[in-house]
Amino acid sequence: MTWEIVIGIETHVQLATESKIFSNAPTAFGAPPNTQASVIDLALPGTLPVLNGQAVQCAIKFGLAVNAGRRDNIARRSVFARKNYFYPDLPKGYQISQFELPVVTGGSVTIYVDGTEKVVTLTRAHLEEDAGKSLHEGLDTPDVSGIDLNRAGTPLIEVVTEPDMRSAAEAVAYAKALHAIVTWIGICDGNMQEGSFRCDANVSVRRVGAPLGTRCEIKNLNSFRFMEKAINYEARRQIELIEDGGKVIQQTRLYDADRDETRAMRSKEDAMDYRYFPDPDLLPLAISDNDIAKVEAVMPELPTAMAARMVADLGLSDYDARLLTQSRATATYFFGLIEKCPGQTKLAANWITGELASQLNRDSLEIDVSPVGFIQLGNLLNRVADGTLSSKMAKEVFGYMWAGELGGDADAIIAARGLKQVCDAGAIEKIVDAVLARNEKSVAEFKSGKEKALQALVGQVMKASAGKANPGQVNDILRNKLAG
């Protein structure tokens, strides 16, 4: 019997608000330690939390985005609760979160793995505050830990899925899709290095058809690559453990990227009792129709709707439309590009999902920082459209543009490198005649029915033209001559 991996993901999405969730201290990343902590973030005696309306708007936006724009998953009344535990970077001795009544219940995220569509159901999403950071390294005094409370009180939504995913690839696809949604609707900057998007994966294994196995939670996965490796390692560990006659113990585990393994952090037995109870300092969060309507008014078009529009209005394939709406930056790039070269939607789509995507991938770059912007690429594609460049030549020019040659100006590169395609029939005929004269053997082979011989002749002509001859024309002229 085969094993099945079962995965559920919890994601902490840091909201891109200007100030903290319960104080007016700024949320900007990277400030000197403890310079962005107000008396409220420090939990000084007598301070009280006041909810940041911007954070609530982010939660509403998220609720709408994962529910195809419908309102029914947004709680009209949700409750903030205190999660009580002592930790040096938790100033109040409790975290304000939501427990029994979260702000968003339900919704879903659609993922694609190997061309197959799958819907991951969301259990809930709740608002909460982040803790500060403990710093154990880089301090002037040895053997001393520091506390930085700049992050304390930063607004988060924690998004929890059902255990719907069945492979590390699905889990990563979900995480990427969620990342795309939250950055698309502008509630999160998506910066994983800075901790703006952090995933915990709940992993268990079972024989196909058996009830759910005991799960382990892998904490703080802050890159998609580590997530995939960590889940694969953890699933393998559990399977080997069971096959060796052992039992999985419910644990929290940490992924060590250097050793590519997960290690036990704490087990359920020493799980803390958080003594959750409704926070008496905050009234229940009431969200009215009017509050939702205000958010709807500023809600951007969602990726699925935009993709449908691309298919209907621009004649793109479902596949291309989906790729082009993978991120807001990709869609922006696409629309910028087709504005630059009208009527070339298919060419534009192919270039973004093909050559551009693979170059970006090779250099580990995001599209919004692409060395070749959509205006530059548009200039290049216009030269393909008007026949100046063959697509092979265009790729060559693109390579020079990527390297920054001549400021990435396609026309300047074409001129400087003499890469103009030869379309003059007379000029091509001269080369063809010369080639035919030199290759009697191939000509004879072709005439005796060997179609392959034609390709050899085309190759010779292209070579003789230094690659500049229009390949279509070369083909036509050759066939004409050989037929004659």
Added chain:
Amino acid sequence: MTILDIAKRLAGREVSAVELAQDTLGKISAQRDLNAFLHVDPDLTLAEAQRADARREAGEAEGGAKPLLGVPVAHKDIFVTRDWRSTAGSKMLEHYVSPFDATVVTRLREAGMVCVGKLNCDEFAMGSSNENSAFGLVKNPWDKTRIPGGSSGGSAAAVAAGIVPAATGTDTGGSLRQPAAMCGITAIKPTYGRVSRYGMIAFASSLDQGGPMAHSAEDCALLLDAMVGFDPLDSTSLDSPEAKVPVWRVFSEQIASKCPPNGEFAGLRIGVPREFFQGVNAPTEREQSLFTHNAVSELVHLAIEAFARRGATLVDVSLPRTNLSIPTYYVISSAEASSNLSRFDGMRFGHRAKHYRDLGDMIAKSRAEGFGREVQRRILTGAYVLSHGYYDAYYLQAQRVRRLIADDFQDAFKTCDLIMGPVAPTTAWKIGEKTTDPVAMYLEDIFTLGVSLAGLPGMSVPCGFDTSNLPVGLQIIGNYFQEPAMLAAAHRYQQLTDWHLRIPVAAT
């Protein structure tokens, strides 16, 4: 002397704010034995008084504006202040100085009051006798062998002893009303949410309310008017139209309205809860015994009859869950306290143990050393009732009963305008008498807890003295936002009596 008397003298330039401040500072040192004050700083106070005089010179008090300008006040040490240390009566905060002022402190300063220092109280406002202060107990000015009540014991003693005409206090389960009763002064706990909690060191967030303590109802109305109002820094602060009705103006209109001779209270329906007098549903002999303290019952009865003789109608009402208010209150308030006091971990401020093994040990030792026994008892109780497996049986159940208790009051208010009864079952007891028996101490709060749980306004008004010459307080309970009506009824009663003007012999 009442605030209104002082205000008249200030307005007539018979006395300056500086002279008043100097006089008050003198009284503070003369009556140091009461241990009512924790922090005094003459330079700060005199500077504030000079500013008040300058404001008067600048015309701020013209035409009766700013009646509190130049009047001395002292704050319970639960309110944080930038200028004075703020200890909450705890060793945990012995040296703590807040970088900001509580909203109440700011508002009274804006009204022109001159702060003369910070007042002793039970540690983190937990107690009914002021014996739980880390800085020593407070003595009752009427009998220095007795407690002043708590937790606002320092505030009550300072006003009763004539040191200050006004003090701030806080009330979570009776901490304004009970010490006011035991010290023979007037105090009002407003409707929950009327006075900002920002800058009040939290005990139980859903119950804590600040309020004024003074000699007369009229003074309390003036002070309350300056304290109330929406505060954007407190999410539970009320911003409704009822909360915006000005206390002093409505109070003034009500006391100015004409009434028939000997009919000051004509039309007023006073609900008298039978459970406050008979103790019929007291489940134990021990609780029953509290109700047999006849002096309090008798004097409160006489006071209520005085209202009836002047036109009020007495209505028999029932608050059937009065006895349940004690366990309900101690579950909810302790649960909230256990969480509210978690921030005192020795990390960022407050007491930190000198010797410790590791982080956990540091937090544990700092808290064990910094908190007194009663505070620790409440934290443990609170952590217990919130813990897994007990939450439903204790905390949730208590929340349900809390709702029922509030409903009982609403039922009673269907047939009456105000409810009256005793503030506490007994008068001030001897120092040390109940310290070894926390439950006996908790039972003392039986008449005030329900009001707190329901979030209603409650007052304590002096209504006589027992045979040991110890003051007794009449509790006046109003429906939400009825503070002006309560204060007006109390004021008219005080026009007919002089209990509130009596001064302990030692203070004269």
